[in-house]
Amino acid sequence: MTAKFVGRSVPRLEDRPLLLGQGRFAADISFPGQWHMRVVRSGIAHGKIKSIDASATLKLPGVHAVWTAADIAHIPPIPFRLTGLKTLEPYRQPVLAKDVVRYVGDPVAAVFAENAYLAEDAADLVTLDIEQRRATMLATEQPGFYEHDRSTEAGVLQKTYGDVDAAFRGAHAVISLELAIGRHSGVPMETRGAIARYDEANDILEMHGAAKVPHWNRDTLAQMLGRKRESVQLFEGHVGGGFGVRGEIYPEDVLVCAAALKFRKPIKWIEDRREHLVAANHSREQQHKIRAAIDKDGHILAIDDVFFHDNGAYMRTHAATVPDLTAAMLPGPYRIPAYRATGHIRLTNKTPCGTYRAPGRYESSFVRERLLDAIAAKVGMDKIDIRRRNLIGKSAMPYALGLDTLGTKIVYDSGDYTALLDKALALSDWKNLQANLKRRRAAGEKAGCGIAMFVEKSGLGPFDTVRIDVKSDGTVEVITGVASLGQGVETAVAQICADALGVNYSNIKVVHGQTDRIDKGMGAFASRVTVMCGEATRLAAVKLRAELLETAAELMQTKAELLDIVDEQIVRRDRSSGPSMPLAELARAHPGGLSAEATFESVHMVYPYGVHIASVRLDADTGGVTIERYVIAYDIGKAVNPKLVEGQIAGGVAQGIGGALFEEFLYDENGEPLSVTFADYLMPTAREIPELSILVTEDAPSPLNPLGLKGAGEGGANPVGAAIASAIDDALGRPGAITRLPISPQRLKAILNQGGRDGRN
Amino acid sequence: MSAKSDITLTINGRAHAIHVEPRRTLADAIREDCGQTGTHIGCEHGICGACTVIVDGEPVRSCLMFAVQAAGKKIGTVEGLANGDTLHPMQQAFMDHHGLQCGFCTPGFLMLAVGVLEREPDISDDDLLDVLSSNLCRCTGYQNIIKAVRAAAKTMRGK
Numbered sequence: 001m002t003a004k005f006v007g008r009s010v011p012r013l014e015d016r017p018l019l020l021g022q023g024r025f026a027a028d029i030s031f032p033g034q035w036h037m038r039v040v041r042s043g044i045a046h047g048k049i050k051s052i053d054a055s056a057t058l059k060l061p062g063v064h065a066v067w068t069a070a071d072i073a074h075i076p077p078i079p080f081r082l083t084g085l086k087t088l089e090p091y092r093q094p095v096l097a098k099d100v101v102r103y104v105g106d107p108v109a110a111v112f113a114e115n116a117y118l119a120e121d122a123a124d125l126v127t128l129d130i131e132q133r134r135a136t137m138l139a140t141e142q143p144g145f146y147e148h149d150r151s152t153e154a155g156v157l158q159k160t161y162g163d164v165d166a167a168f169r170g171a172h173a174v175i176s177l178e179l180a181i182g183r184h185s186g187v188p189m190e191t192r193g194a195i196a197r198y199d200e201a202n203d204i205l206e207m208h209g210a211a212k213v214p215h216w217n218r219d220t221l222a223q224m225l226g227r228k229r230e231s232v233q234l235f236e237g238h239v240g241g242g243f244g245v246r247g248e249i250y251p252e253d254v255l256v257c258a259a260a261l262k263f264r265k266p267i268k269w270i271e272d273r274r275e276h277l278v279a280a281n282h283s284r285e286q287q288h289k290i291r292a293a294i295d296k297d298g299h300i301l302a303i304d305d306v307f308f309h310d311n312g313a314y315m316r317t318h319a320a321t322v323p324d325l326t327a328a329m330l331p332g333p334y335r336i337p338a339y340r341a342t343g344h345i346r347l348t349n350k351t352p353c354g355t356y357r358a359p360g361r362y363e364s365s366f367v368r369e370r371l372l373d374a375i376a377a378k379v380g381m382d383k384i385d386i387r388r389r390n391l392i393g394k395s396a397m398p399y400a401l402g403l404d405t406l407g408t409k410i411v412y413d414s415g416d417y418t419a420l421l422d423k424a425l426a427l428s429d430w431k432n433l434q435a436n437l438k439r440r441r442a443a444g445e446k447a448g449c450g451i452a453m454f455v456e457k458s459g460l461g462p463f464d465t466v467r468i469d470v471k472s473d474g475t476v477e478v479i480t481g482v483a484s485l486g487q488g489v490e491t492a493v494a495q496i497c498a499d500a501l502g503v504n505y506s507n508i509k510v511v512h513g514q515t516d517r518i519d520k521g522m523g524a525f526a527s528r529v530t531v532m533c534g535e536a537t538r539l540a541a542v543k544l545r546a547e548l549l550e551t552a553a554e555l556m557q558t559k560a561e562l563l564d565i566v567d568e569q570i571v572r573r574d575r576s577s578g579p580s581m582p583l584a585e586l587a588r589a590h591p592g593g594l595s596a597e598a599t600f601e602s603v604h605m606v607y608p609y610g611v612h613i614a615s616v617r618l619d620a621d622t623g624g625v626t627i628e629r630y631v632i633a634y635d636i637g638k639a640v641n642p643k644l645v646e647g648q649i650a651g652g653v654a655q656g657i658g659g660a661l662f663e664e665f666l667y668d669e670n671g672e673p674l675s676v677t678f679a680d681y682l683m684p685t686a687r688e689i690p691e692l693s694i695l696v697t698e699d700a701p702s703p704l705n706p707l708g709l710k711g712a713g714e715g716g717a718n719p720v721g722a723a724i725a726s727a728i729d730d731a732l733g734r735p736g737a738i739t740r741l742p743i744s745p746q747r748l749k750a751i752l753n754q755g756g757r758d759g760r761n
Numbered sequence: 762m763s764a765k766s767d768i769t770l771t772i773n774g775r776a777h778a779i780h781v782e783p784r785r786t787l788a789d790a791i792r793e794d795c796g797q798t799g800t801h802i803g804c805e806h807g808i809c810g811a812c813t814v815i816v817d818g819e820p821v822r823s824c825l826m827f828a829v830q831a832a833g834k835k836i837g838t839v840e841g842l843a844n845g846d847t848l849h850p851m852q853q854a855f856m857d858h859h860g861l862q863c864g865f866c867t868p869g870f871l872m873l874a875v876g877v878l879e880r881e882p883d884i885s886d887d888d889l890l891d892v893l894s895s896n897l898c899r900c901t902g903y904q905n906i907i908k909a910v911r912a913a914a915k916t917m918r919g920k
Contacts, residue, residue: 018861
């Protein structure tokens with residue numbers, strides 16, 4: 001395989017229709033005669049439903065129906081997709097709340113009407129009588145009752161190895177921190193949407209607007225609605241950002257499907273932004289109490305972390321995924337001889353939670369890296385030296401951590417963490433940066449620099465299957481079971497296929513997210529697509545190439561090993577000129593089609609790793625933070641398209657900055673959400689995101705796939721909160737000052753004022 | 762909820778005779794009544810800018826304007842940028858600089874940037890950054906958008 005396309009920043013195949021305004025996003029899909037659905041949501045965080053009165057609604061001309069829980073009593077709660085512990089099942093979300101509402105935004109009824117404006121008017125006329133109950137707003141408070149004798153503590157998970165207690169008994173010193181990460185989420189620019197229709201003639205239920213995991217969702221919807229899986233098909237169009245949030249099964253997806261079956265009408269639902277901010281998955285909210293036992297030189301002997309995970313009102317499709325990953329990935333790149341993490345999964349009366357880019361890692365990296373900074377301060381060492389001293393060495397690879405997550409044992413497959421640290425320091429010009437910051441601080445400025453290191457995970461199996469067809473016009477179609485959330489899947493997969501097959505990547509069409517095109521598929525999450533689908537594509541292309549050459553050899557009356565495929569032409573290897581055959585001609589000679597299928601299986605994930613360095617300036621008057629410089633070094637084994645990889649990193653950093661400084665879903669004490677518009681929920685704009693220095697390295701290819709691929713999707717976001725907190729500490733001259741995210745101007749101002757009062761600043 | 766009126770929206774030079782309620786937003790009218798779905802709706806309260814179109818030469822949030830207010834005015838949407846098969850320099854620059862990922866916010870950014878540069882071709886880098894900070898993107902981290910718009914500004918000035 002010659003690398004003509006893999007490793008090059010070729011332009012994206014996806015761009016043209018999107019630039020021309022010809023994308024097909026969920027709201028762009030309409031069917032004749034469709035009805036519009038509007039969900040009636042609870043305005044009360046916790047209460048008993050006394051009655052729902054829709055009589056005024058049903059009188060409006062153009063309103064067709066109103067559903068409450070009683071109308072869909074046959075549909076079970078939404079099942080778990082990942083990490084579905086049995087003990088969590090009673091906390092699953094029903095499609096419509098039956099007796100009790102548990103958060104502001106909880107769906108209690110659905111209105112079906114002629115058009116979207118009318119549906120919204122009609123929904124406003126549904127009268128809810130709800131008897132308010134006390135709302136549980138803190139995951140750290142003593143667990144209460146969820147229902148009957150069931151606790152608001154849905155489960156406790158523990159991950160441990162080594163003798164933690166002995167290590168603490170023998171420690172030179174113990175460092176304890178209490179840290180918190182704010183509630184925020186992916187908030188894609190496209191809100192959710194689902195359009196279902198029932199094809200009576202073929203007995204097929206279709207759902208459009210699918211994303212992320214269409215095959216899993218197809219199987220689940222079929223099961224929930226009591227249909228054969230073959231009679232439910234999901235179709236993914238363009239998806240306006242995913243980030244973990246989009247594409248899971250939510251109540252609205254089930255409602256449109258059930259209604260399309262019941263009313264025999266296409267049903268369209270498009271979420272509005274206010275709904276999105278209270279109804280789509282939130283994420284991240286955790287409180288940690290972490291302790292480290294160290295020796296006199298600052299070596300970590302043990303870590304013991306107890307954390308409280310606020311999952312909101314229900315356990316949705318991700319079940320325990322986020323707390324599980326938090327506990328499993330917290331050790332990061334450091335050698336920690338004994339480890340224990342205890343995660344309390346708690347329910348509160350807030351929007352239910354799921355994953356958001358770098359789930360559990362954004363949180364645990366903040367906690368771990370705050371701890372490393374605290375250890376450095378305790379033993380009087382430099383932030384860099386303390387990390388260097390505790391890093392896992394290259395010679396220890398592959399490194400079995402002794403923990404598992406997502407059904408796999410964590411084994412860091414390859415890495416040279418120290419070498420990457422050196423490269424990141426060099427890129428940041430660390431020594432001069434420090435000297436410069438010192439001068440500025442001496443002159444009265446509040447400027448500082450922080451660092452964070454991390455290990456990511458990617459390429460979750462267990463498999464991906466790909467089929468490649470050569471069409472009669474010579475174009476190549478790669479049919480996958482993955483999905484695209486806008487990250488460039490089509491381009492990356494086409495690049496891999498192009499090299500393995502011997503065709504131009506721009507002649508390759510990559511199909512994804514269509515359950516009627518391939519029977520099985522794992523979808524797009526956990527930075528898995530390029531690794532899993534990429535390797536399955538390569539395998540299928542290698543197989544197809546052999547088949548094409550065999551077939552061509554017969555027609556050209558020669559031996560297959562004397563032939564090659566170059567730029568869509570079958571050519572003789574042994575001569576530079578002479579007869580050749582276009583791929584199209586070969587395909588036309590075989591009307592039965594030329595195709596190959598392959599599956600790549602993997603029981604282990606692959607682990608990219610990185611370093612972030614942030615320089616910040618604080619405004620003592622406003623509490624504002626300006627990021628002056630941001631450096632990222634990330635080793636992903638092999639970059640299929642470096643420009644797209646950098647794009648992934650840059651986007652992740654911006655989201656990480658949002659969670660570090662601006663974004664938070666806040667509530668009042670009664671559970672009323674306060675962040676329900678983009679004027680309250682502040683996402684970074686072009687003004688807040690600095691120019692980034694990104695170094696993508698390929699020093700540690702994964703040994704688990706031939707191209708050495710590791711995923712690139714989440715390393716941009718992972719340690720941003722940690723790096724910025726470290727930088728702000730430095731600017732304040734107060735190690736450990738930052739204990740919670742986001743570091744909003746109000747919080748920073750309070751810290752600055754407090755520093756002034758107690759004279760430490 | 763109230764009587765519909767007959768209006769004509771002129772989008773990219775083509776007249777669309779439509780029959781709408783007074784409360785219908787321009788964004789909905791462009792998308793649903795005129796079938797031009799390239800204009801996207803991201804927040805419906807004027808902050809994200811995904812629905813930005815050009816009305817009589819000014820970039821406008823079409824979710825904050827009623828369709829009836831745009832009657833008789835010249836409306837430009839993303840569908841009108843390219844010249845046949847040739848991309849507008851702004852579209853080409855977004856492709857060249859990887860200024861889009863999911864592409865949902867892209868039409869809004871394109872119309873915002875084109876609208877501003879057509880009025881103010883020599884806008885300073887800092888003012889341009891201010892303008893671009895009025896729209897939201899969740900995928901790119903903005904730097905490639907800024908690079909793309911600066912590159913397109915150069916090309917557009919050179920025309």
